[in-house]
Amino acid sequence: xxxxxxxxxxxxxxxxxxxxxxxxxxxxxxxxxxxxxxxxxxxxxxxxxxxxxxxxxxxxxxxxxxxxxxxxxxxxxxxxxxxxxxxxxxxxxxxxxxxxxxxxxxxxxxxxxxxxxxxxxxxxxxxxxxxxxxxxxxxxxxxxxxxxxxxxxxxxxxxxxxxxxxxxxxxxxxxxxxxxxxxxxxxxxxxxxxxxxxxxxxxxxxxxxxxxxxxxxxxxxxxxxxxxxxxxxxxxxxxxxxxxxxxxxxxxxxxxxxxxxxxxxxxxxxxxxxxxxxxxxxxxxxxxxxxxxxxxxxxxxxxxxxxxxxxxxxxxxxxxxxxxxxxxxxxxxxxxxxxxxxxxxxxxxxxxxxxxxxxxxxxxxxxxxxxxxxxxxxxxxxxxxxxxxxxxxxxxxxxxxxx
Numbered sequence: 001x002x003x004x005x006x007x008x009x010x011x012x013x014x015x016x017x018x019x020x021x022x023x024x025x026x027x028x029x030x031x032x033x034x035x036x037x038x039x040x041x042x043x044x045x046x047x048x049x050x051x052x053x054x055x056x057x058x059x060x061x062x063x064x065x066x067x068x069x070x071x072x073x074x075x076x077x078x079x080x081x082x083x084x085x086x087x088x089x090x091x092x093x094x095x096x097x098x099x100x101x102x103x104x105x106x107x108x109x110x111x112x113x114x115x116x117x118x119x120x121x122x123x124x125x126x127x128x129x130x131x132x133x134x135x136x137x138x139x140x141x142x143x144x145x146x147x148x149x150x151x152x153x154x155x156x157x158x159x160x161x162x163x164x165x166x167x168x169x170x171x172x173x174x175x176x177x178x179x180x181x182x183x184x185x186x187x188x189x190x191x192x193x194x195x196x197x198x199x200x201x202x203x204x205x206x207x208x209x210x211x212x213x214x215x216x217x218x219x220x221x222x223x224x225x226x227x228x229x230x231x232x233x234x235x236x237x238x239x240x241x242x243x244x245x246x247x248x249x250x251x252x253x254x255x256x257x258x259x260x261x262x263x264x265x266x267x268x269x270x271x272x273x274x275x276x277x278x279x280x281x282x283x284x285x286x287x288x289x290x291x292x293x294x295x296x297x298x299x300x301x302x303x304x305x306x307x308x309x310x311x312x313x314x315x316x317x318x319x320x321x322x323x324x325x326x327x328x329x330x331x332x333x334x335x336x337x338x339x340x341x342x343x344x345x346x347x348x349x350x351x352x353x354x355x356x357x358x359x360x361x362x363x364x365x366x367x368x369x370x371x372x373x374x375x376x377x378x379x380x381x382x383x384x385x386x387x388x389x390x391x392x393x394x395x396x397x398x399x400x401x402x403x
Contacts, residue, residue, distance in 0.1 A: 004040070012041060016049065023050060038127045042080075057095075058121055058129035078121045080130035095119075098131045102140040109147045116154040140296070141316055141348065160276050161296040161316030161348065163368075180256070180276045181296045181318045183350075184208060198256070200224055200278045201298025201318040203350055224258035224278045231262055239268050260298075285323075291332060291342065311342040320352040324359050331363040352391070356380045 021031025035055040042062040050070040057077040061084050070090045078098035086104055091111045097119025120135030132138060138158040146166040153173050160180040164187050172192045181201040187208065194212070199219045204212070212219050227234075240249025252272040260278050266286040273293040280298050285305040289312045296316040303323045311332035331341040347367040355375040362383035372391030374380075386392060 004044075008040070012036065012039065012044070016051075019054060020050065023052060037075075038129065040130075058127065058131065060130035062130070077119055078129035078131035096137060098129070098135050098137055100131050100138050101142055102138050103142060104139070105143045106147050107143055107145045109144070111152055112148050112150045114149070114152050116152055116157045118156055163348065178256075178276075181298060181316050198224065200276075201280070201296075201300065203318060203320075220280075224256050227254055227257040228259055228262055231259065235264075235267055235269075238272055242268050242270055295345075309344055311344060313345045314349050315345050316348040317346075318350050319354050320350050322351070322354045324351075324354055324356045326358045327356075329359060329361060329364050360384075 015034045015036055018032045019034035021027070022033050023031070025031070033053060033055065034051065036059055037055050038058040040060045041064055042060045043064060045065045046069060047065050048068040049066070051074055052070050052072045054071070054074045056079055057075050058079060059076070060080045062080045063083045064085070066084055066086045066089055068088045069086065071094055072090050073093045074091075075095050076099055077095050079096070080100045081104050082100050082102045084101075084104045086106045086109050089106070089109045091109055091114055093113045094111065094115070096114055096116050098121070116137045116139075118135045118137060120133065121129040123129060123133065136156070136158060139162050140158055141161040142159070142163075144162055144164045144167050147164070148168045149172050150168050150170040151172060152169070154177050155173050156176040157174070158178040159182050160178050161182060162179070163183045165183050166186045168188045169192045170188055170190045172189075174192055174194050174197050176196040177194070177198075179197055179199050179202050181203075182199075183203045185203055185205045185208075189208065189211070194215075194217050197217070199212075199217070202219065204219060209219055234252050234254070237250040238252035241251050243249075252269065252274070254274050254277060256276045257274070258278045259274070259282060261281045262279070263283045264287050265283045268288050269292050270288050270290040271292060272289070274297060275293055275295050277294070277297045279294070279302055280300045282299070282302045284307045285303045287304075287307045289307055289309050291311040293313040294317055295313045297318075299314075299317050299319045299322055301321045302319070304327045305323050306326045308328045310328050310330040329344040331343040334340045334342050341363075344364045346361075346369045347365050348369065350370040351374055352370055352372045353374065357375055357377045357380065360379055360383070361381060364384065366385060366389040368388060368390065370390045
């Protein structure tokens with residue numbers, strides 16, 4: 001509970017106690033609806049607590065444990081729930097406009113009728129909302145497997161990299177929502193509105209893909225900002241930036257750019273940032289991508305043959321069918337004495353059918369990484385931490401068969 005002094009914790013405890021009395025009307029006339037707006041409740045243990053109707057606008061619940069909590073009709077406007085654990089929580093009708101819910105665990109949570117549209121509170125000297133100051137509502141990289149999101153108002157909500165496998169989105173309004181590299185396998189989208197939604201790199205099962213295509217919904221990424229014509233100048237500036245250690249040129253930074261099929265072969269891309277981009281079929285062969293950030297990008301069928309991806313952030317990226325033959329996925333020695341190693345991050349990424357022959361995953365982060373049907377050689381999986389990886393049956397059989 002770092003950052004919480006005893007006086008602050010006492011205020012929170014008293015408010016929560018009075019809220020329970022208010023909910024139960026016991027004793028009659030006692031208790032009061034909790035108003036913890038703009039309070040810091042980060043990293044607190046609040047599992048199974050009943051906060052129905054509580055006022056938590058602008059509050060920080062970052063990293064808090066709220067497993068099975070009851071937050072029905074709660075006011076979480078412009079709050080911060082990033083990395084909170086809300087597994088199985090009741091969030092029906094909750095107001096999450098302008099909230100930051102990035103990286104939160106919401107598996108099997110019920111958000112029926114919740115409001116996830118844009119919303120903002122202007123900061124002032126005495127209070128500053130913990131949520132997104134630009135008014136956006138973000139669930140980037142959140143875990144929403146088997147969650148209920150029926151009838152949710154989610155227009156323009158950023159769900160990039162979300163795991164929505166098996167989620168129920170019946171009747172939800174996803175107009176203009178960002179679903180870049182989201183996992184929608186086995187999700188239910190009956191009567192959901194997806195007008196203008198971006199599904200670049202989203203993982204869809206065949207049935208859902210056909211349903212969406214019949215409805216005229218683009219599932220392959222047009223709608224992203226086309227920056228291909230500026231790429232040559234940006235690459236030259238980045239090379240200069242690397243050569244002069246940031247004192248000249250400019251770092252390559254692009255987000256939500258349509259760069260499908262672009263060529264980056266043999267380019268110096270160390271520390272470049274290409275997050276949430278459409279890079280399907282792009283050629284990165286021989287490129288140096290040390291400590292680069294390609295998180296949540298669509299990298300299906302991209303060619304990384306002999307590329308250096310050491311320390312690269314590929315969290316949540318869709319690398320299905322990518323060529324990673326002889327790619328380097330080593331950890332980077334940040335300090336130089338071996339005391340701080342920076343691994344290649346493949347957490348939550350899809351490597352379904354990717355070619356990883358003569359590449360090693362021994363130093364990579366593989367939490368939730370889908371390794372279904374990868375092409376591997378004898379040492380691809382040797383020494384790798386596969387305890388939280390997915391789809392290993394086929395990959396292991398191939399690796400053992402070639403050992």
